[in-house]
Amino acid sequence: MINVDATLPKEAFVIPHHYYDDVESVLIPHGLILNRIEKVAQDIANDAQGPLVACCVLKGASVFYADLMNALRKAQTPDRKSIPFSYEFMKVKSYENDKSTGNVQISLSEDELKSYKGKHLLIVEDIVDTGRTMVALLERLKQYEPASVKVVSMLVKRTPESNGYVPDYFGFSVPDYFVVGYGLDYNEYFREMEHICIISDVGKVKYAV
Amino acid sequence: MINVDSTLPKEAFVIPHHYYDDVESVLIPHGLILNRIEKVAQDIANDAQGSLIACCVLKGASVFYADLMNALRKAQTPDRKSIPFSYEFMKVKSYENDKSTGNVQISLSEDELKSYKGKHLLIVEDIVDTGRTMVALLERLKQYEPASVKVVSMLVKRTPESNGYVPDYFGFSVPDYFVVGYGLDYNEYFREMEHICIISDVGKVKYAV
Numbered sequence: 001m002i003n004v005d006a007t008l009p010k011e012a013f014v015i016p017h018h019y020y021d022d023v024e025s026v027l028i029p030h031g032l033i034l035n036r037i038e039k040v041a042q043d044i045a046n047d048a049q050g051p052l053v054a055c056c057v058l059k060g061a062s063v064f065y066a067d068l069m070n071a072l073r074k075a076q077t078p079d080r081k082s083i084p085f086s087y088e089f090m091k092v093k094s095y096e097n098d099k100s101t102g103n104v105q106i107s108l109s110e111d112e113l114k115s116y117k118g119k120h121l122l123i124v125e126d127i128v129d130t131g132r133t134m135v136a137l138l139e140r141l142k143q144y145e146p147a148s149v150k151v152v153s154m155l156v157k158r159t160p161e162s163n164g165y166v167p168d169y170f171g172f173s174v175p176d177y178f179v180v181g182y183g184l185d186y187n188e189y190f191r192e193m194e195h196i197c198i199i200s201d202v203g204k205v206k207y208a209v
Numbered sequence: 210m211i212n213v214d215s216t217l218p219k220e221a222f223v224i225p226h227h228y229y230d231d232v233e234s235v236l237i238p239h240g241l242i243l244n245r246i247e248k249v250a251q252d253i254a255n256d257a258q259g260s261l262i263a264c265c266v267l268k269g270a271s272v273f274y275a276d277l278m279n280a281l282r283k284a285q286t287p288d289r290k291s292i293p294f295s296y297e298f299m300k301v302k303s304y305e306n307d308k309s310t311g312n313v314q315i316s317l318s319e320d321e322l323k324s325y326k327g328k329h330l331l332i333v334e335d336i337v338d339t340g341r342t343m344v345a346l347l348e349r350l351k352q353y354e355p356a357s358v359k360v361v362s363m364l365v366k367r368t369p370e371s372n373g374y375v376p377d378y379f380g381f382s383v384p385d386y387f388v389v390g391y392g393l394d395y396n397e398y399f400r401e402m403e404h405i406c407i408i409s410d411v412g413k414v415k416y417a418v
Contacts, residue, residue: 016282016291059296066275073225073401082225086397087268089298107316183296191296192282 002036003173004028019193022203027179028172030194034067036171041071043169051084052122058091060126063183064154094133104136116146126183127155131165212382213237228402231412236388237381239403245380250280252378260293261331267300269335272392273363303342313345325355334362335392340374
């Protein structure tokens with residue numbers, strides 16, 4: 001786990017032309033993300049108790065998911081074997097209703113969810129902010145009786161809005177900045193940028209809906 | 210475009226322990242896939258007429274999609290600018306009914322599909338076999354009046370079952386082998402393997418449902 005606080009000057013990095021004015025600074029450069037992912041994958045491999053069902057939470061985690069799966073492919077368990085894993089993709093929407101504190105809508109069918117019984121799930125998320133979505137998702141998945149559920153998040157935000165939930169594995173702990181890039185979007189923009197950056201006021205206005 | 214015909218000995222490559230007996234041989238090594246992708250991305254960038262909506266056809270194309278997006282990020286248009294692109298993910302199921310030769314079910318909502326009007330779409334597929342799914346998908350997408358639709362497929366199979374459809378861009382042309390790996394599955398197995406391989410009889414039995 002790496003605590004990131006200081007920002008880096010955008011002039012020192014290759015930023016796509018079309019986003020240059022739309023970001024304030026670089027928070028986490030792409031190369032650092034990849035290096036950290038290698039270690040996170042190794043940690044996951046060390047703890048794995050069998051084949052994993054690796055579930056990508058679309059769309060924000062898609063870039064992180066791809067690089068994490070690539071690293072997991074190379075990682076070895078303590079007895080020097082490779083980890084079998086399968087690919088799953090889901091959209092997750094959390095909402096509140098009168099009856100409980102949180103609920104989630106998952107874009108998988110009942111049959112697909114039931115197939116998780118007895119399996120080891122690895123939920124791959126881009127950012128844990130308030131923690132509400134993840135807590136509600138874990139609550140819901142419990143009903144399908146997986147053997148285990150672990151969560152790996154690329155980022156965890158340090159925010160007073162947090163419900164205290166901390167994922168099993170995460171890449172970086174960051175302050176409450178408005179981050180974009182490496183899969184993280186602002187109205188569907190910025191996902192294709194390789195570094196995690198802080199959006200600028202120009203960017204917030206340009207891509208507002 | 211590269212025509213691949215001859216297979217390579219699996220003993221010469223790093224194959225995950227758990228799949229070693231399940232593959233016959235290597236057809237396209239991972240490094241070669243990545244090198245080819247760099248060029249495909251450059252070809253796409255050279256032709257691009259604006260921002261792209263890059264649609265990944267889940268799940269088989271997910272690994273190819275990730276590497277292609279990474280390469281697209283680095284590619285430059287003829288006037289040396291980067292290409293803006295956004296991420297989209299969809300599941301596509303083709304079926305036949307009495308009324309027409311082919312139909313598709315797309316996992317996107319009507320609203321999402323309508324938002325494609327006037328946009329440049331890039332459909333990212335893993336393999337074009339008979340060509341039926343892709344032809345039906347393109348037919349359906351036309352109704353939403355995109356500015357353009359281009360298809361990039363990692364593989365094209367040389368098969369007598371083909372309807373003659375050829376994608377705008379593709380990585381490799383392969384014979385009618387039973388290929389797995391690099392996102393391509395056999396009953397959800399093999400996706401995490403980095404090379405494209407030919408499955409063995411042992412593998413076909415082991416992972417049969």
